[in-house]
Amino acid sequence: GLCDAPNYPYMNRRYLTTPIYYATGDPHLGHAYTTVLADTLARYYRQTGAEVRFLTGTDEHGQKMQETAAKRDMTPIELADQMAESFEAAWKDLNISFDRFIRTSEPEHIGVVSTVLERLWAKGQIYDDVYSGWYCVQEERYWTEREVGAEHLCPDCKRPVEFVEEKNYFFRMSDYQERLIQHIEDHPEWIVPGTRRNEILGFLKQPLQDLSISRPKSRLAWGVTLPFDPDHVCYVWVDALINYVTASGLLDPDSGPDQPGFADQGNSWWPASLHIMGKDIITTHAVYWPTLLMAADLPLPKQILAHGWWIMEDEKMAKSVGNVVDPLALREDYGTDGVRWYLLRDMPTGADASYTPERFHARYDELANVLGNLASRAISMIVKYRDGIIPEAAGDGLEADIASTLSAVTGHMDALRVHDAMATSMDLARTANGYVDRREPWSQAKDPSGAEDLDETLASLARVIAVLTALFLPVTPQKMTDLAGRLGLKSVPTLDQARSISLGGLRVEKGAPLFPRVDR
Numbered sequence: 001g002l003c004d005a006p007n008y009p010y011m012n013r014r015y016l017t018t019p020i021y022y023a024t025g026d027p028h029l030g031h032a033y034t035t036v037l038a039d040t041l042a043r044y045y046r047q048t049g050a051e052v053r054f055l056t057g058t059d060e061h062g063q064k065m066q067e068t069a070a071k072r073d074m075t076p077i078e079l080a081d082q083m084a085e086s087f088e089a090a091w092k093d094l095n096i097s098f099d100r101f102i103r104t105s106e107p108e109h110i111g112v113v114s115t116v117l118e119r120l121w122a123k124g125q126i127y128d129d130v131y132s133g134w135y136c137v138q139e140e141r142y143w144t145e146r147e148v149g150a151e152h153l154c155p156d157c158k159r160p161v162e163f164v165e166e167k168n169y170f171f172r173m174s175d176y177q178e179r180l181i182q183h184i185e186d187h188p189e190w191i192v193p194g195t196r197r198n199e200i201l202g203f204l205k206q207p208l209q210d211l212s213i214s215r216p217k218s219r220l221a222w223g224v225t226l227p228f229d230p231d232h233v234c235y236v237w238v239d240a241l242i243n244y245v246t247a248s249g250l251l252d253p254d255s256g257p258d259q260p261g262f263a264d265q266g267n268s269w270w271p272a273s274l275h276i277m278g279k280d281i282i283t284t285h286a287v288y289w290p291t292l293l294m295a296a297d298l299p300l301p302k303q304i305l306a307h308g309w310w311i312m313e314d315e316k317m318a319k320s321v322g323n324v325v326d327p328l329a330l331r332e333d334y335g336t337d338g339v340r341w342y343l344l345r346d347m348p349t350g351a352d353a354s355y356t357p358e359r360f361h362a363r364y365d366e367l368a369n370v371l372g373n374l375a376s377r378a379i380s381m382i383v384k385y386r387d388g389i390i391p392e393a394a395g396d397g398l399e400a401d402i403a404s405t406l407s408a409v410t411g412h413m414d415a416l417r418v419h420d421a422m423a424t425s426m427d428l429a430r431t432a433n434g435y436v437d438r439r440e441p442w443s444q445a446k447d448p449s450g451a452e453d454l455d456e457t458l459a460s461l462a463r464v465i466a467v468l469t470a471l472f473l474p475v476t477p478q479k480m481t482d483l484a485g486r487l488g489l490k491s492v493p494t495l496d497q498a499r500s501i502s503l504g505g506l507r508v509e510k511g512a513p514l515f516p517r518v519d520r
C-alpha cells in the first residue's frame with residue numbers, strides 16, 4: 001500500500017516534524033512545548049543510532065498574516081522575516097537541534113506547492129465551484145451554518161466569522177473517506193494517543209466534505225498562486241502541510257506534475273516518520289493531509305502524535321486570549337534545561353496540563369534535589385575518599401535497577417510516553433540516592449576493613465550517574481554533557497554504551513551546582 005514504500009529503512013532513518021508556526025506572533029510556551037517534545041524525540045533517536053532529520057519552521061502565508069502586517073504598517077514579507085528570525089532565535093536558545101528551518105515563502109517551497117497542485121489538477125482531483133458560507137480569519141477556515149450558530153461565532157476562537165461568497169477550487173477529499181478510514185483501522189498506532197484516533201474516526205462517521213483549497217486574490221493576495229488560475233492563491237493550510245514534503249527533498253520544485261515522486265526514494269526523507277503537533281490541528285494532519293497525499297499518489301506519514309494544551313486558569317494559553325507565558329523569560333531563572341524538563345515532565349504526553357509557577361518551581365526542585373544532589377554528593381565523595389579517581393571495582397550495586405530502568409525508558413519513549421520516560425529516569429536517581437543512604441560511604445570510609453565496600457559503592461555511583469547522563473540527555477542536553485565531562489567522559493554515552501560502560505580510573509571533577517538553587 002501507499003504507506004509501505006519499498007524497503008524504507010524505518011527504524012534507522014527518522015524524519016520528524018513540528019508544525020510550522022504562524023509568523024504572526026512571538027513564540028510562547030505552547031509552541032515551545034511542541035518543539036521541545038520533538039527535539040527530545042530527535043535526540044533520543046540519534047542516541048539509538050538512527051539517522052535523523054528534524055524539521056521545523058514558519059507558516060507565513062494567509063489572511064491573518066496579511067492583516068497583521070497591515071496593522072503594523074509592514075508588508076507581509078517584512079513581518080515574516082522578522083518573525084522567522086524570532087522563532088529561529090527562540091529555538092536556538094532552547095537548544096533545539098533542528099536540521100532544517102523551513103519558511104513557506106521560500107522559492108523552493110512555492111515550487112513544490114505548485115508541483116503538487118498541478119499534479120492534483122492533472123489527475124482531475126480539483127474542480128471549481130461557488131462557495132458561500134462563513135469564514136474565520138483567525139483560524140483561516142470555513143465553517144458551516146450549523147457550526148457558527150445563530151451568533152455567527154467561530155466555534156474555536158469565538159470571534160465573529162465573515163460571510164463570503166466566492167469562486168473556489170475544491171479538492172475531492174470526499175472520494176478518499178473510505179480509504180482513510182481503512183488506513184486508520186489497519187494501522188492502530190498511526191494516530192497517537194488513542195483518544196485522538198477515536199476522535200478522528202468519530203469525525204469520519206459524518207460524510208467528508210470536499211475541501212476548498214483556494215482563495216480569490218481579490219480578498220487575499222499573499223499566498224502561492226494556483227498554477228492553473230492566476231487569480232487565486234492556495235489555501236494556507238494546504239500550502240503549509242506541503243512543507244513536510246518540500247523539506248524532504250522528494251519533489252523537484254522546478255519540474256512538472258509528471259515527476260514520479262517515488263523516483264528518488266533513496267535520497268529523500270519522505271515519508272515522514274512522525275508528525276508532532278497539538279490536538280488543535282489534528283484534523284488538518286490526520287484528514288486533509290493524508291487524503292491530499294493519496295490523491296497525489298504519494299506515501300503517507302508513518303505516524304502522527306497529537307499532544308495536549310497548556311492551560312492557564314481553565315483557558316488555553318494563546319496569544320488571542322492574552323495569557324501567554326514567555327519560555328525565554330523562564331530560562332533566565334531556571335536555565336534552558338530547566339524549562340525543557342518542566343515542559344516534558346509535567347505534561348503527560350497527549351493530555352492537557354495546567355501551567356503554574358508553583359508547579360514549575362517544584363519540578364525544578366526535583367532536578368536540583370534529586371539528580372543534581374546525587375551527582376554532587378557522589379563526585380564529592382570520590383574526590384574526598386579516592387583523590388578524584390573512580391575506583392576499579394565491579395560497580396554493579398545498582399545493576400538490576402539500571403537494567404529495568406533502561407528497558408522501561410526505551411519502552412516509554414518508543415510508545416511516545418515521554419513524561420513516563422522522564423519520571424522513570426528520575427526514579428533511578430532517587431533509587432541511587434537511597435543507595436547512598438543505605439551504604440553510608442562515610443561509615444565505610446572510617447572502617448579500615450571497608451575499603452573494598454567503599455570502592456564498590458563509589459564505582460556503582462559513578463556508573464549509575466553515567467547511565468543517568470544517557471537517560472537525561474534528550475531532555476537536558478547541556479547539563480548532561482557537562483555532567484559526563486565531570487565524570488571524566490569525553491561525551492555522554494549512548495544508551496547501549498551505558499549498559500556496559502566502565503569508568504574505573506577516570507578522574508572526576510567537582511564543579512558549581514548543576515542545577516543551582518532558585519530563590520523565589
Ligand code: MSP
Pocket residue numbers: 018019020021022029030031033034059240241242243276277278279280281308309310311316317318
Ligand atoms: N501554522 C499552523 C500549523 C501548520 S503545520 C502544517 C499552526 N501554527 S500555531 O503557531 O498556531 O501552532 C503551532 C503549534 O503550537 C501547535 O502544535 C499547537 O498545538 C501548539 N500550541 C499553541 N498553543 C498551545 C498551547 N497553549 N499548549 C500546547 N500547545 C500549543 O497551528
